[in-house]
Amino acid sequence: MMTFRSSVLSPTLLHHVFWNHKEKFQYSVDTYEHWVLFAVEGGSFRYGIGNSEGIAQMGDVIICPPGIDFHREVIHAASFHFIGFSLDSLSGGLGNEGQEDEHNVRLRLAASAYKPAVTHKERLADNLRYFKGQDEAAAQIDQRIYWQNHALNDIWLFCLQSIAAGSVNEDMQPADPLMEQAQLYIRHNAFEDMSMLVLADELGISPVQLTRRFTRSAGMTPSRYLSHIRLEQAKSLLVDTELNLEEIALACGFNNGFYLSRVFTKMMKISPSAYRKTNRV
Structure with a gap:
């Protein structure tokens, strides 16, 4: 080496x-x-x-x-x-x-x-x-x-x-076509009420297999992948629109504004309101 x-x-x-x-x-x-x-x-x-x-x-x-x-x-x-x-x-x-x-x-x-x-x-x-x-x-x-x-x-x-x-x-690893399909499914349904159990069933594998194979392929769990996509959309709406937090949450697939705020703050280390204030020109 x-x-x-x-x-x-x-x-x-x-x-x-x-x-x-x-x-x-x-x-x-x-x-x-x-x-x-x-x-x-x-x-x-x-x-x-x-x-x-x-x-x-x-x-x-x-x-x-x-x-x-x-x-x-x-x-x-x-x-x-x-x-x-x-x-x-x-x-x-x-x-x-x-x-x-x-x-x-x-x-x-x-x-x-x-x-x-x-x-x-x-x-x-x-x-x-x-x-x-x-x-x-x-x-x-x-x-x-x-x-x-x-x-x-x-x-x-x-x-x-x-x-x-x-x-x-x-x-450089062999591609996993099934997990590529899983990523595509998550991206297309990210802002809806979706379930990883349903996704696993659609793919014909167990939830445990989905998590293991997806993590190996994408470097993160499918739930984390979903959260990341939703948060990216939330970040965009916070900066580019006047929607309130509840409206943004519903548009991004979160149950309510409180839950979005909790997830956003935990993963981004900044509250949604602070992110909106600091990222607007």
């Missing part, structure tokens, strides 16, 4: 943009002068980097080295963090040792189709929250950037650990 000294290299944040429900990329192909990381929170898009192709969806991280064409096409309106960063040796710059490590990272990323397997999805979500801060007083900007760099380094670390261990991402 190829190894590299992951501690030698450290990312430094250059810029960050969060795109919410982006329906189309401005450019279908782009090439960056620095490293870029796409962390997907919702929706999906096709991508091609070098000789690799794949699909990025919620919970995925795509890393593209500098100087390589990045092809992309939105499948479902995508919400993602676009993070640009430099990659340097902790001793400063990239000497011969650092260049060798960067070369090894590039090779490993290519082997993983530029999508390291993210086994720490909750940890990833926690780190990404540091990138969602709004305008702050000048005195707080340095502190926010410090914590964003800390979060970026943690994301980079577990991505390196994944590719160093030879973890295989879902694009």
